[in-house]
Amino acid sequence: MRRIWAGAALAAALLCAVFVGLSRRGGVTIRIGVYSGSYWQTPNGDCYQILDNAIRRFESTHERVKVEYVSGITTDSYSEWLSEQILSGTEPDLYFVLPEDFNLLVTCGALAKLDAFMDADAAFDASLYYEPSLRSGTFEGGQYALPHESVPTIMFVNKTLLERNGIPMPRNDWTWNDFYDICRRVTNVEARQFGAYDYTWLHALYSNGTSLFSEDGTACYLSDEKIRSAIQFVKSLRDLNGGYQVTARDFDLGNVAFRPFLFSEYRAYQPYPWRVKKYSGFQWDGISMPAGPHGDNVSELHTMLLGISARTRHEALAWKLCKLLSLDEEVQRELYADSSGISPLRAVQADAPDSDRLGLEAIDKIMSTAVSAPRFDGYEQALMMAENAVADEMALDITRGDGLTAAQREINVFLGKS
Template sequence: MTKQTSSNRINSTWLVLLLIVLLCAASAAIGDYYAEKSKTLTVAFYTGSSWDAPSGKPYQMIDYAIKKFHRKYPDVKIQYETGITKKDYINWLSGKIVSGQTPDVILVPDENFATMASEGVLTSLDRFIDSDKLDTSNFYQPLLSSDRYLGAQYALPYEANPQLMIYNQSLLEKYGLPSKLSKPTVDEFEAISTQLSKVKGKKLYGTTSDFNWYNAAAAYQDEPFNISDRRINLTSSRFSKAIKLMQQLYANAGNMNVTSDLFDEGKVAFEPIYLAQYRTYTSYPYHVTRSYNFQVDCCQMPSLKGSSSTSIESSSWGIANSSANKRMAWQFIQMLCSDQELQQKLMASSTGSSVLKSVVQSRATAKVLHQYGSDSQSLNNWQLDNLLKSGKLAPRFKEYTEVINLLNSRLNTALQNGDVDTELYDIQTDVNNLLK
């Protein structure tokens, strides 16, 4: 009798312990469930366009994305601060980081990506991409690759802004020059510019001054920056050719600053322009500020035959390394960047381009690009697709903005003064000292 009572007590004790364990496990599971369901995501972004283009509805896309996200995660709150301009964005974000209030989700301008990735502000997305088996092949690879740092993916591309060339087709036809251009070679570009400068009794120009030394280097497939060695090379044979091209263009223009106003007056053959500018000034009501009395068409930037020299700007979304809600933040940026319907809406409402091949190649995008008629909107979605497939983004390293500003100042001054050949080595030395 005593043994049975003792046995019953032991069984009762184990039963109580088992119930306690089960209750704790259930409580933890319920707690995790409600914690996941009631999370708040904070989002950092700036108002309006990433490309300084006019935007009448600065919160349209983010509000639409939040509304769509809430349909899948109704108990997740998403908060953001309004009124932050792109100009003030990095200072505002830096203040948040220093104060320990880094937002969970961060819009990353391309010029700030390297700093954010190298300083540990962003977290690697590789584990999320792998676990969710995200199909990254639908992204344009130049854009996806530019969001990698030390072999890891730190952001997903959201919007792109490729560079193209518009040209005065009427002017070229008038003087018997090639007027059906899709991918002009650098030799064709230089020859047209030189021939126009020689027209007697007329002040005509080959290109606006927006075509710069970096465009010339890209035309000859030269990348002066060596990121791995943290050095710049301005004495290569290709860069020398680029400088010779710039010297010829300066000579053709009489060292004059050839503005876009001169292009609008019909006196210039070529003008480099980014997609956001192009879409802005070929759409109502902004097209009235740039109405032409001549036929305008567009083409790729000049380059060596069989190559591309398209430059692309971009913006991306990343996740803060300090975020306590990384999984939910991932779900949000994955939707922003890879959701077909949302990216198609971005294509229609923004002045930039979607980063997805399927969106750019769609009939809906073809309609978007032609909605104002072929006379004012000659770019089609297949041309845009080619720009994004073959384009390149600027090198990404922390000092890039400082270095490029120095190069622009020194090289432009040397070209204007006519002593660039003797100045190149000193400019190269000064930049490399800055990169040490």
């Protein structure tokens, strides 16, 4: 009997050894999750070109390491595809994280915490990044993803409309007062001509030097004076329109002076061949968001991130590949040339081709001061509660209602629970 057991143990050990040997000989395969096309809804070239080049470089420096990805997953279906992979336990070792998925993936525990890698890796220098870009990958104090590409919100200006009304193009350091003034001068309700479309209290809030939630997501500042004044400002802009609901069509037709837009759109359609495809009826340009009385020309930042699966068995390699895609200047330069975002690396942006008339200085300022949507559990729910409260507030047309205070209390209770 004992002999049989010993034999069985020996056979098992042998099998294990063979298995381990075979898997070693085959080398390591790193899988990377990637979407096709542009997340920013702008046309770009061969979407896999940059990735393929980076992989080739990575494989050449890492013997016996093979990097694989599944191609053909569109940005629309990428979140679902990634979720399926996670449920099936076959998620890639490293994957792109869409800005809106970051909170979910972190709270799920799907992303590995990167702080230990960052601290241990001497080659990693956090100061190479624009701080807001890097901060987009943090959640409740921990770093869970590295930035791949950032896109801030900027203000589109209908230059033709301003010229027609004898108004000069505002400067990049313009304020709410300038903004309101131009809107007031442009607005002509009978002629269906308006100042701004889609400028919300959240845009105003960021540029008024405040945020809706505390960094750790434990408190909401909805009834704060700065937020009240942001809401008040948006309301006063709306009041200029005399009750008319401005639509995207009004803007497309060239009848609206300002509209917040993603920087990617600006970069994609500003150069010549694409320029004629959109907004061909009027001259347009982009500038910073207007600064509020307590703030600066701050815009919201959207950042495409790269995260490492919490369940990967090749963390070290995944980290190296992640670092290559995020922190390597060559990769980032290629990306900048091909895509329409802004590199999260200061150095890449510093010597970017000067096709952007927004100006390097302005971009640098935007990128240094931009803020991202907060990262904490329950953010979406809390934001929805705040938006509803503000919508009620604006609809009720009460100047200093107590609705915000009540809503803030309610949201704080919710945040305390979650």
